Amino acid sequence: MYGITIDRNSELSVAKQLYRQIRKKILTGQLPAGARLPATRNLANQLNIARNTVVEVYDQLKLEGFFISHQGSYTTVAPNACLMQLPPGPPAAARNQKKTTADLIDFRYGIPALDLFPRKAWQKSVAQVITDIPAAYFGYHHPAGCSELRSALTNYLFATRGIIASPEQIMVTSGSTQAFYLITRLLCTHNRKVIIADPVNYDVQRYLTMLGCDLASVPIDGQGLQTSLLPSQKDFPPSFTLVTPSQQFPTGGILSIQRRIELINFARNTNSYLVEDDYENEFTYEKSPVPALQELDPEKVIYVGSFSKVLMPALRLGYLILPRNLLDTFYRSNWSATQQPSAIDQLSLALFIHTGQLQRHVAQMNKVYRKRRNKLALALTHHFADSAEILSCPSGLHLTTRFKNVTFSSPVLKDILHHGVLIYPVEQHIIHRKDKKFSDQAILGFGNVNETEIAEGIRRLKAALQQYSPNSLDTHRLTP
Helix, strand or coil, X not given: CCCCCCCCCCCCCHHHXXXXXXXXXXXXCCCCCCCEECCHHHHHHHHCCCHHHHHHHHHHHHHCCCEEECCCCCEEECCCCCCCCCCCCCCCCCCCCCCCCCCCEECCCCCCXXXXXXXXXXXXXXXXXXXXXXXXXXXXXXXXXCHXXXXXXXXXXXXXXXXXXXXXXXXXXCCHHHHHHHHHHHHCCCCCEEEEEECXXXXXXXXXXXXXXXXXXXXEECCEECHHHCCCXXXXXXXXXXXXXCCCCCCCCCCCHHHHHHHHHHHHHHCXXXXXXXXXXXXXXXXXXXXXXXXXXXXXXXXXXXXCCCCCHHHCCEEEECCXXXXXXXXXXXXXXXXXXXHHXXXXXXXXXXXXXXXXXXXXXXXXXXXXHHHHHHHHHHHHHHHXXXXXXXXXXXXXXXECCCCCCHHHHHHHHHCCEECEEHHHHCCCCCCCCCCCEEEEECCCCCHHHHHHHHHHHHHHHCCCCHHHHHCCCCCC
């Protein structure tokens, strides 16, 4: 069917082979909008594979917006899912290398399970690095990072995210904050206009503002950034647009393929770039991970990743992937003035990846976080029933929840804290505070909270909120 073949000797699973081939045929226009897909049973019989495999692939493509299901159980290709293919650019030249109590339950988002950090495995990697590396590594090293780590990341990112990049495109950073600094320094020399979603992480807003960026916000909906509301090139031609397409922060919306294509075309038409902050992409619980935006157009997307959530924030290791057409500018600049992560940490992480320890740790933590996520969802359902709505968050380390008849004002948050619970309102991440549609939503992180603490924390939250009625809450609204 449509030239699809299954290679039984491939290292890729049958499902991954089928998914990639169908997706590519849609993106390149070989499967046009409206084309009718064969029934899952028929396709399974034609390819001599299990029907459940075809169902799994179809479901994933529906989730990403490639397919539309119709009444009567047949499926067609969705409109506007074809991305015009540009000819490859010239090859890059070779280069030289608050209140605190003892029992406070803190639902802070973005924090992994700190007590489950693989200390022994990490200690073994560090010890081996210290013992084996040449003395030269104790001095200064390449401003883009150690070649061993950049090489390890190319293999890791291809295996986990399907990203194809050469080691010279990867720049090791001391976390995503330094990555944003490098990006603004690279792109905002003449044009400091930047487009961001609203809401977006407050720390990111503040940091970009500190760097002198002129920010323009675009509202989000259930699918993330509303690309139809992007400003015109005449009104606001940006240097870059910051997006979180695989999991909109903080609501968890997944950007459909149609909106991804609109974003790429917007970047092409405005001669700008997209900066993809692919945070917490390693942890998914319902479907396969949604592919990175970067793989659609590596020359227009700068990819930002970090190991703060995968391992621990104190490690201070992240990276960015630059398009090849920006490498000359990067290497001509005096990047040695920027703070570089420890070479020992970089080499230890490279060894941690090479020996498979990182992949094993991620697999183990996925099981832990899935249990904690489910425990949090069950506790919310048990204590709040229909008065709490969990928004779409199929991945990551937090659940964003809407509480009916609640406004998370300062007095309300103080009462919740008085009950020994710390939660985080979505409203603190909103740029235009006059918009009150997020005032009843809160972010509940579960990464660093065990199942017992989750159950007790939600019980306390219920006790704190049950004293309020809709009328009393109206008098406690948060002043912007």
